[in-house]
Amino acid sequence: MKTKLGDGLKVSRIIHGHWRLADWNLSSQELLKLTEQCIEIGITSFDHADIYGNYTCEKLFGDALNLQKDLREKIQIITKCGINLISEKYPERNTKYYDYSYDHIVNSVDNSLSNLNTDYIDLLLLHRPAPFFDPEEVAKAFSYLKLSGKVLHCGVSNFTSVQFEMLNTYTDEELVTNQIEISPYCLDNFENETINFLIKEKIKPMAWSPLAGGMLIKPSNEKSRRIHNTLKEVAKELNVESIDMIVYAWLLSHPAHILPIVGSGKVERLKNAVHALDLKLSLEQWYRIYIASKGSDLP
Secondary structure, X not given: OEEEEEOOEEEEOOEEEOOOXXXXXXXXXXXXXXXXXXXXXXXXXXXXXXXXXXXXXXXXXXXXXXXXXXXXXXXXXXXXXOEEOOEOOEOOOOOOEEOOOHHHXXXXXXXXXXXXXXXXXXXXXXXXOOOOOOHHHHHHHHHHHHHOOOEEEEEEEOOOHHHHHHHHOXXXXXXXXXXXXXXXXXXXXXHOOXXXXXXXXXXXXXXXXXXXXXXXXXXXXXXXXXXXXXXXXXXXXXXXXOHHHHHHXXXXXXXXXXXXXXXXXXHHHHHHHHHHHHOOOOHHHHHHHHHHHHOOOOO
């Protein structure tokens, strides 16, 4: 159930995403119970970002962990930094922008550590690539954070192959993942060669929005309806009731060793993702879903 991303870092094949954690309206005790249920079914990795829930989700999770401190040793915490949102919490900001200065990265991590009630982050990601980006500053921050023990491993999110390679040439240790959008609806990272690059580099990507924001479950346009209908056909062929299992199996079966991020507060949805690990699509079924997304046959 675990997969190795780097020396000393293993994460669960399914990652629990906490982008919408604030919307689940769970008490600390209820969130603790959900976290324990995740661990019981093999989901031990939890994905955060400083900005999630308008800078609230990390603390919500930290408050839950504080109720049972020994749980920290059983899980891996992923978080991100770099985006400065316009927020009432930062009234001095007039513009949303990205900041990858040494000071901002280090301060962001210190804030995350405090909010998450932990002494270390298992995996820190840069949230998005930026047009104003100094890799020397980033490498300096990564080096300090790792030497201090505050961050154990580093990676990126939404980076292109060139951006990934560029930063990798400056850091002391290699980046361990790239968190990107991958789903049957969003094929961008197949078409722009990012997936092929990651396979070449033996880097396992994390997939955010694997259900395309729910459009694959409740289609809202012609493209999502095409994919939805194909997913239903494949589900029927495999005697599976929930088409989300087909989506997760589609991702999990790919040789890039994709790690889906499941952003649901419902245990049954999380169990579906775990069950998908045992679901085998034929190559033809995989391509039928891909072709449904493209809307045309392969050349």
